[in-house]
Amino acid sequence: MSFDIALTYRAGEGTRECEIASEAKLVAITGPSGIGKTTLLNCIAGLHEPLSGHVRIGGETLFDSAIGIDLPPERRRAGYVFQDLRLFPHRTVSANLAYGEQAEAGLMTRSEALDFLGIGHLARRFPATLSGGEAKRVAIGRALLAAPKFLLLDEPLTSLDPPRAEEILRLIERIRDELGLPTLLVSHAAAEVERLAGEVIVLD
Amino acid sequence: MAPWPTSAEWAIVALSLKVSVLAVALTVPVAYALAWLLARRRFPGRILLDAAVHLPLVLPPVVTGWVLLLLFGRTGPLGHWLEETTGLVLVFRWTGAALAAAVMALPLMVRAMRLSIEAVDRKLVGAARTLGATPWRAFLTITLPLSLPGVLAGTMLGFARSLGEFGATITFASNIPGETRTLPLAIYTGLQVPGAEAAVTRLAIISVLLSVAALLASELLVRRSHGRRAHVL
Numbered sequence: 001m002s003f004d005i006a007l008t009y010r011a012g013e014g015t016r017e018c019e020i021a022s023e024a025k026l027v028a029i030t031g032p033s034g035i036g037k038t039t040l041l042n043c044i045a046g047l048h049e050p051l052s053g054h055v056r057i058g059g060e061t062l063f064d065s066a067i068g069i070d071l072p073p074e075r076r077r078a079g080y081v082f083q084d085l086r087l088f089p090h091r092t093v094s095a096n097l098a099y100g101e102q103a104e105a106g107l108m109t110r111s112e113a114l115d116f117l118g119i120g121h122l123a124r125r126f127p128a129t130l131s132g133g134e135a136k137r138v139a140i141g142r143a144l145l146a147a148p149k150f151l152l153l154d155e156p157l158t159s160l161d162p163p164r165a166e167e168i169l170r171l172i173e174r175i176r177d178e179l180g181l182p183t184l185l186v187s188h189a190a191a192e193v194e195r196l197a198g199e200v201i202v203l204d
Numbered sequence: 205m206a207p208w209p210t211s212a213e214w215a216i217v218a219l220s221l222k223v224s225v226l227a228v229a230l231t232v233p234v235a236y237a238l239a240w241l242l243a244r245r246r247f248p249g250r251i252l253l254d255a256a257v258h259l260p261l262v263l264p265p266v267v268t269g270w271v272l273l274l275l276f277g278r279t280g281p282l283g284h285w286l287e288e289t290t291g292l293v294l295v296f297r298w299t300g301a302a303l304a305a306a307v308m309a310l311p312l313m314v315r316a317m318r319l320s321i322e323a324v325d326r327k328l329v330g331a332a333r334t335l336g337a338t339p340w341r342a343f344l345t346i347t348l349p350l351s352l353p354g355v356l357a358g359t360m361l362g363f364a365r366s367l368g369e370f371g372a373t374i375t376f377a378s379n380i381p382g383e384t385r386t387l388p389l390a391i392y393t394g395l396q397v398p399g400a401e402a403a404v405t406r407l408a409i410i411s412v413l414l415s416v417a418a419l420l421a422s423e424l425l426v427r428r429s430h431g432r433r434a435h436v437l
Contacts, residue, residue: 100335
């Protein structure tokens with residue numbers, strides 16, 4: 001099973017529950033703003049502590065309150081592309097890409113990633129000088145180079161104009177089809193969800 | 205008035221620099237650790253620690269010096285322990301002057317460093333963790349370099365403060381020529397005796413120049429480390 005997740009967690013003022021059990025490679029999570037979609041991703045990545053439940057992805061248990069398993073974020077191997085990207089402002093694009101780079105059994109080498117994402121010409125730039133679409137591709141590249149076992153994409157198309165959004169959509173399709181990583185996509189754009197996802201979970 | 209300082213006056217300047225450099229070198233790691241604790245951790249007694257760090261800023265310096273004398277005097281608990289274990293005596297020594305300057309500079313350094321640590325987006329640390337960084341590596345590669353402008357500014361500010369330290373120094377380390385008579389103490393001494401006006405003027409000018417240089421250096425370092433990030437290499 002790609003995803004076997006059942007979590008109770010605090011988000012904002014309330015307590016939320018979410019269950020995902022799916023064989024699909026790409027599962028979309030959708031629902032109104034403020035419902036706790038990002039918090040759910042943070043729980044899965046290990047950045048936010050859920051109240052109870054379990055997270056199993058690709059057969060591996062990352063969190064299980066019943067048997068006291070709670071891997072720290074650095075051992076969960078999530079390729080997390082944050083909505084606000086969180087590129088390191090004091091590091092060049094190439095140093096951002098190298099930050100989590102795994103020599104062994106990565107999905108791709110750095111030069112392959114630069115090609116795959118079309119960001120080779122940006123290597124020596126600092127994040128502050130990138131356009132929104134460029135920064136997004138760098139954030140995706142940084143996540144892929146860390147040899148993730150799964151991907152968490154939080155609203156990857158927001159704040160992009162239609163041509164850039166189309167570019168990133170195609171990229172996500174390629175990641176889904178060519179790399180075959182289990183991917184959770186948070187989005188509230190119906191068209192994007194329909195086009196990409198094998199299964200859709202609605203939080204409400 | 206002879207325009208150039210005499211060799212005795214240069215010796216006072218050298219002593220002041222020696223005392224301030226040691227004071228700041230001792231204080232930087234302590235101040236950064238305190239700043240990080242106060243900025244990033246919630247623990248019982250945090251408010252008390254915050255108050256204790258800031259105490260030298262608001263206490264009369266002579267009281268700070270007296271407390272140092274009680275603690276680090278040869279019969280004080282810490283002074284006695286230091287002498288027993290390491291043979292180090294602080295009171296009436298230049299190292300004691302450095303300790304007094306360090307304590308007085310600490311609050312200023314902690315404030316500058318704390319602000320710059322608080323300005324580092326914690327979400328970046330989270331991002332580093334998901335990329336495989338342990339908490340320690342995330343600290344060394346994200347929090348520390350991004351808070352560096354505040355560390356440099358705090359260090360320079362602390363250095364300038366140490367150069368000007370008077371009250372706690374004269375109380376704890378006394379005013380011993382060649383040992384603890386730093387610039388402010390030498391100026392004060394000069395003002396107590398007739399005929400030393402020229403020496404006082406020269407030492408005061410040097411004090412002003414050193415302080416301005418420290419402040420300018422701090423400003424330049426901060427600007428450089430801010431500017432670097434925004435530009436294409």
